[in-house]
Amino acid sequence: MERRPPNMTVSPTPEYPGYGSDNSTQIRKGGSSSGSLDFYGWMNILSLLIALLGLVGNGAVLWLLSFRIRRNHFSVYILNLAAADALFLCGSLLKSIVQFNEYSFKFSMRRNLYFLRFMSYAAGLSLLAAISTERCLSALFPIWYRNCRSKHTSAAVCAGLWALAGMFWLLPFVLPNKFSHNFVTFVTILGPWLLLLTCVMGVSSLTLLLRVQCRSRRRRPPRLYLLVLLTVLLFLLCGLPMGVEDFLEIRFNKYLLPYWLYDPLACVNSSVNPLIYFFVGRLGNKRREPLREVLQRALGDEQELGDGTTNTPHTSSPETTL
Template identity: 25%
Template sequence: MAGTTRLPILYPVMLVLTIVKVCVSENENTTEDFDAEYDTSSITVDYNLYEQQCQKTELRSFRSWFMPTMYSVICFVGLVGNLLVILTYIYFKRLKTMTDVYLLNLAAADTLFLLTLPFWAVSYTGEWVLGLWVCKATYGIYKVSFFSGMLLLMCISIDRYFAIARAASAHRYRSRAAHFSKVSSVVLWVLAILFSVPEMVHTKVSGNTCTPFLNESVELKIGIQVGQMVGGFALPMLVMLFCYIMIIRTLLQARNFEKNKAIRVIFAVVLVFLLFQLPYNAVMLVRTVTLANGGSQQCDADNRLFFAMDVTQSLAFLRCCLNPFLYAFIGVKFRNDLFKLLKELGCMSQESFFRYAACKQKRASLAMDTETTTTFSP
């Protein structure tokens, strides 16, 4: 009876022990099968399958000394030249022709642009610490002055085209030319502001960096850049090339012993524009196309593109230093007024001024003096 009562008690205990034994044995078999199938000792990880961050240490190091140095040189030389143009025009009230009005506006645009360079120079050496509104204002002024300068260069070439290639028709409207130049200058500044609105709106401070279109869609960025390149660069360049080609053709048909000098001046103007401005816009076009295709997949190619942008951008900025020499200082009357201003400011001695004036009288007996740079008089 006692043995019979123990058996029902032993059945559950034996059943539990059997289940535990089976589970343990299955677990051991499963572990052995897993180790056999996934032997981690023989696995080689292919890290090329993982996206790696493109290192830009060399680019940052290059920018930290190259950009501030170039910006400082451009700012100093450009401000001296353009401020001399502005002071000469204001002091002697030389706004008599369309070219005078356009040159004064061009000098003002270049001066505004040059005043933003110290902010960018400081940002390349460290971090942007001036806040969002200063960031937007700096980028906005930079773009407004850039586009207004391009449009003003286009208008100067148009004015020279009518003054030389269409001299008869230009003479009939001479009395209204100054008024038209002032109205057109206001229109050009308004267009430049409209071109610059996207940068003002979409410029942000992120990661202590002042950057436009940082988190915007690729389609928006590409559309704005293409529109700006067409309206702010391609169109002015084509108009300038057309005007200067027609001017050269007119000069070649003229019987003037000064035409060779005039042609050389035109070639210098066009050559400087193409050498200093075209590379930057070509690099920007490559960057836009790369962005439209999904961006660069190679870190070295991406870094080379940024290096090219920095160098060509500095060349484009350097053109602001050359504008006074190419467009203002080349005029005989303007140079006379400039030397008078330097003498009155004490920057030029009386002897040097009279020596220059005597030299000018000798040259005036050989060539007719001009009122503006329209005829490219040296």
């Protein structure tokens, strides 16, 4: 959620909620107007650097999954998640640039940039919920999962989630009311959706964790389950505070965390995911390998926890992706 540095004057252009310069905003940014602007500027630079590094990592994942690795139904989700993370980081990068000289950019551009970030945020959360739910089903009902699942399910689910996130993004522009009213309507609709997805992701991940814990005494848990659990845990620690804080501030005018803390955390959430993929892919292998092989190993281990058998990676059945 973008906010002005505390010692800036308010522009005569109408702004959306969260762009004020009152005392509560100054307190949230960490001090008085004399010193908090420098601190806020440094944190803005930190977010910019994190976004740049994250774009490199997600760009590598997008390149490998698009052109170098034959996709399976799980890697389709990771490809779309990397696209959502890259889109969010692009919005964060542009936001950091805009905040250095905010008056040089039109209000409509800053408004569209905000909704673009929230759309990619919602798409990333939706994809994470879909990934954790599918992994949970594959662990609890492995035979049903292998026999009844269509090979185009991943592509269809990703297309539906992107369409839903795009609908949220377009909603304020098609409503006939004033922008400030549409903005509150947008957050009111999006907030319960994010809460529902977080609950689904939390329940499925907890079930998956208990399943892995029960089976780990007999054999090593599959890489995919470890990848899902680490990715979900990272989102809960770094990505979720942004959605919760923006909803509480805009809908109820309540603050829990300062903006300079949770905005860099949201960038960390989207930037560290590629490191998780490559970390999981290198587990148990000390020799140096190309990134393509490491990523393929992380996304190709299709061992199921339910039947005690190890299946071959589904690299021979590519899927259409977005």
